[in-house]
Amino acid sequence: QARSGHIPFTRHAKRILEQSLRETSLLGHERIGTEQILLALIDEDRESTGARLLGEVLPVDFDQLRQHILRQVTEHRLTAELGLGPTPITNLRLTEAEHALCVAAAAKAGQRIDVWMRDRILDAARADGASTE
CATH class of the missing domain: 1.10.1220 (Arc Repressor Mutant)
Incomplete structure (x- = not known):
């Protein structure tokens, strides 16, 4: 039974949030964002309901997806740090x-x-x- 104002998490959801915190730390970020949660979901349990549903809609190679996310996060962070917008030379x-x-x-x-x-x-x-x- 949930307390008023409290949203209970499953053990799996707690593991995902903990892994997203680790991903945040590894990337040198200060806050957990959706990209870290997605990385945690990809790493934690590829047989989860969410992963299976994603695989049904799209042919997903989770290793390639992880590399793509990391590349995008890095590019976005560098662009923000340098104050650059995407241009043909920076993209x-x-x-x-x-x-x-x-x-x-x-x-x-x-x-x-x-x-x-x-x-x-x-x-x-x-x-x-x-x-x-």
Whole structure:
């Protein structure tokens, strides 16, 4: 029986919320958002009713979905931090392998991925003789 003003959670729902808190921490975010809850749902129980229903509507590869969500969350956060809007140059589409290669190269250079990528893009533009004048 639920107390007045109290919404009870199932054990499974509590685990999802706990996992979403872990996802939030791993991503370096301050608040749990829907993306962390979705990541927790994907990771926690792929045989859950929700996962089965999603699989009935869409052919879902949960590993690819997780990578897509992480990429989008990272891009959104970098865009917000840098005060940039999506433009053809800031909205790059990379394959998983390309993204992993860039992340590794940025880490080796001791730079954040956004800074490293910006520098490479500007270097390429300068090498091609591009000018804003």
